[in-house]
Amino acid sequence: MNGRSPTILVADTGRRNEAAILNAALAAFGEQGFNGASMRDIARLAATSLSNLYNYFPSKSHLLAEVLRHANAELFRRVITATADAGDEAAPRLREAVRAYVGFVVDHQLAMLVSATEIRYLQGPQRERLVEARDATQAIFERIIADGTGNGEFRTPYPEDAARSILSLCAAISMWYRPDGPLSRGQLAEQHARYALAMVEAPLPRHD
Template sequence: MTEESIEPASWRVYRDQGLTRVLAAALSAFAERGYDGASIREIAVRAGLSVPGLYHHYPSKQALLVGLTDAVMEELLARSRAAVAEAGPTASERFDAVVESLLRFHMFRRDQAFVASRETRSMEPQARAAYIAQRDEQQRMLDDIVVAGVADGVFRTPFPEDASRAVVTMCVGLSTWYREDGPLTPDELVERYVRIARATVES
């Protein structure tokens, strides 16, 4: 999914991510078995390919991991930007929009987000640096909103960047525990956790 495919009004809508069958197979294997525990042969079987056939698409297991994490961060950043574009002009409106976007992403793309977060340790240095740069860009998006809100008197936290990191960490954590059959609907969960996020920045 590309940034251009997410209109401001559609950032809340989640359909199939459009992963290729090879990346979808890698995602399921990494989510179930971890990067180290999943073999190229297993991923090929899940994709309905031979091992040479899989290598035609991706030259290594590392390339599969990078392909997945690139797709995760591309979509996450696109949705967050679209949320900000749709939000009102105030820091509180933009804050709520980004937090909601993060919450929904980590609910509806939980396997992708979980694999990307857990397997950062498995990336080669250049790939890890690129992923961290994208992750930092997402963090700065909320940092800037909170800092601006404090300057405008909308937020009262004396620790804007720490509060922003705490909020992002809370949102990311959903990918480790959210279940569709849980006691809260997605909308109820978003409403509750946006309130918690607001309290964190003392709005």
């Protein structure tokens, strides 16, 4: 995987076969792309039969949609939890939202890459549901920035564009991050939190 972080996305919570299949699908899509990976490849990686795989998922597109659904749900859960614990002021909420987002990218780098590159192969309701899920996460950032500009915490003249720019910056980590790089997970998250606060022209926190 060229030094990328682990492929495990779906934990085994009593549905072992399904979790194994989804994690195998993520690995296959990450290595070979949607078009290159076959259902037979995924069954082999999941240590199951092809017929059993089809019992769970009728097509590759259903598999991709479910992998990305899990990724979006986990990202949303982390961001909403982090902001709920950050208090009422906009700056700490934005800082923690970014830290949570970066943490997800580091923990699930391959899922983030697959989400960015392979969603183009989904159409109709499958794609629409995933776009709605992405929009829900972006809306958290938009709400924080709107609160901050409304009460004077943030001075950016471009609040409508700030959330999209911040999320693009964080998502791009998946393209270059290496676990053996010079920055720890926490350092990387803190660095990008400071970038985000600078984008919205918020006073940066002091470090003693």
